[in-house]
Amino acid sequence: MVDVLLINPPNRIDAYSTGKEMVPLGLLSVAAYMEKSGHRVMVLDLEFEDQAVDKIIEAEKPRLVGIAGTSATRFEAFDLARLVKKVNPNVATVYGGCHASFTAEDTLTHVPEFDVVVRGEGEETTAELLAALDSASPLSAVQGLSFRQDGRVVHNDPRPRIRDLDALPFPARHLVDMSGYHLKLDLINKKAASLITSRGCPINCSFCSASFMFGKTLTRRSAGNVVDEMEQVLNRYDVAGFKIFDSTFTLIPKHAEDICDEILRRGLNFPWECEIRASNITFELLQKMKRAGCYLVDFGIESASEPVLKRMNKGITMDQVKRVLDWTNTLGIQQKPFFTFGHIEETMDDAQLTLDFIRDNLGRMAMPSIGVGIRVYPGTEVERFAMAQNLLPGFAWSQPYHEERNVLLSTSANIPILIQPQMGFDELLTIKQKTLSLQSSNLAFVLRRLRKAHSWADLVKYARFFVRMLRLKIMSKS
DSSP: SSSEEEEOOOOSSSOOOOOOOOOHHHHHHHHHHHHTTOOOOEEEETTTTOHHHHHHHHOOOOEEEEEEOOOHHHHHHHHHHHHHHHHTTTSSSEESSSSHHHHHHHHHHHTTTOOOESSSSOOOHHHHHHHHHHHHOOGGGSTTEEEEEETTTOOOOOOOOOOGGGGSSSOOOOSSSSSGOOOOOOOTTEEEEEOOEEEEOOTTOOOHHHHHHHHHEEOOOOOHHHHHHHHHHHHHHHEEEEEOSSSOOOOOOOOHHHHHHHHHTTTOOEEEEEOOTTTTTTTTHHHHHHTEEEEEEEEEOOOSHHHHHHHHTTOHHHHHHHHHHHHHHTOOOOEEEEEEETTTTTTHHHHHHHHHHHHGGGOOOOSSSEEOOOOOTSSSHHHHHHHTTTTSTTTOOOOOOOOOGGGGGGGGTTTTTTBBBOOOOOHHHHHHHHHHHHHHTHHHHHHHHHHHHOOOHHHHHHHHHHHHHHHHHHHHHH
């Protein structure tokens, strides 16, 4: 039997999601902290494999079931909470993660099967919650917790950020089957592990939840702690390198430089990729990153329109972007820049500037990532703008939502996208068609998409998606 059962819901809505790629690092960090606190923990990653959750609850008899997930998997999370309560009404059901943190009031009001919501970082809050439940202490003493009391939703004070990330144990990868995940390093097709070296982002881009989740504080692990985890993962699991999933690995250049120095000092040799910012990266830092094994950098360009960049709080200029492309090409570092269309107050003229930039620079970008339609995520400026402009009348995160047309834009049908008077669905669809033309002319892009399939089932899923997309295109023209 276990004390704590932690569940990562499946993603059944995203057309391109095949699961089987990334371990749920946040959930595994909570699991590791609970183990360190002396609790028996079990993790079910339903993105990875189907499990009879009801049978597991009956057999393991957990005192607490924690369910994580994203905005895309919120309805699966709600269904899991209902299943848990059906099997055992006495089990404490907890909802956590970024989506849960920003929708606590709505969730607890409309999903009675969830007892509490953990807001913000989950390690300390979950441990204190279980201790309070075991001792029948009042939940009002647990910072970072939301719950129902006397028929109303109560939000305790926020929990202060964890300042010493080195004090946290490494994510409990031993609680999942690491051999079953198929995360690959882009372009070189080597098996990778995911890793996080810092938490937070103070930039506050309008479309991103990360900065609002953690406030303006960036907390960092020490270089020695990070490279210790790298060595542990390389020694224990069949992986060749790492994808670093910090919001921006080089936000504080000294942090990135110290980690590179530590890798070089230990004489380690493995490939890795990370996200950088065009505004503060230097040629010298890129040189050191290359020597330490960095072969590819992600960075958000988003738009080639300076007014759009300013409105989204991106904090970069196109001159800085062009400089990064020059530097990475000079050094032989591959690039994965992100472009997105449909931002607050963006016009078709703005979008055309971005399309022109992509066309003119395709030969200097190894694998551009292009998204059309800005997803409205909870807690973001985009959400506040949409609500203030009455662009989502009657919408609530806990209520059923399904927009079939979103599939045409290769985005989730259960997450709203920003539809504005000057940038409606028809305009977005026009942009999507233009981006598809750009990408389909690039055979390497098409082959990379197919290589992401891990089985015949994945290929069938992709095929069904393209058939569905073709059908919707025909419907949209009729």
